[in-house]
Amino acid sequence: MSASQVFSCSLCPFSYTAQIYLHKHIKRCHTDEYVRLLRSGEIRPETLAPSRSSNQQTQKPLTVPSRSTSSKVAPNPSSQQEGANDKRSHRCTQCGKSFTQEAHLKLHQRTHTGERPYHCTQCGKSFTQEGDLKQHQHIHTGERPYHCTQCGKSFTEGGSLKLHQRTHTGERPYHCTQCGKSFTQEAHLKLHQRTHTGERPYHCTQCGKSFTEGGSLKLHQRTHTGERPYHCTQCGKSFTSTGQLKTHRCTHTKEP
Known part of the structure; x- marks a missing residue:
């Protein structure tokens, strides 16, 4: 395996240098997904085990318990969910969010404490x-x-x-359920969805005008502050946006 190869988790931002570490991460942090992958055969329990001595190799490998085929009672989704939630025993007293590990809870609590x-x-x-x-x-x-x-x-x-x-x-793994348009980043999808919802969460404290994205608000605020951070190296003229600077440069290069 190439030293530069990266194995990334599709459920969170973590990446690993070896597939075994990714599999262990999924088992530890994404229990439901781990069980699904086990049942589908995409992850084998033996790939998560460390090297064993010859006298240990006869031990039974880790398996996922399955329901008896003789049972005629259909699985109860709510009881399955309750079982999954039972594993998240570390609960935040601030917001009620729960975690499987105390370390994850401590990390989360920093969002409250700063x-x-x-x-x-x-x-x-x-x-x-x-x-x-x-x-x-x-x-x-x-x-x-x-x-x-x-x-x-x-x-x-x-x-x-x-x-x-x-x-x-x-x-393009992020899809809009309203119109089917897809995006490479979740942030781009969230921004697009505001065209459907009409949400404009960024507000100017000077005049009350609102915007769908933070960049647009920042650009607008320069109309109040007079800030013009983009400068032409040819003549020294300054502008509030890169687009304005690019248009201005055409006056020097004679480009259309």
């Missing part, structure tokens, strides 16, 4: 997770450890590589 215990010694920026700090530090070191096997482009984090790979595969 605690960011991991600090970058280069710039002072702080993070809630050590992994986020390590990924951030790639900005300072220039390290880009995630490589695309298709074109060789490299990235500072696994999520960016996964997103980039969709430009090669054409994968």
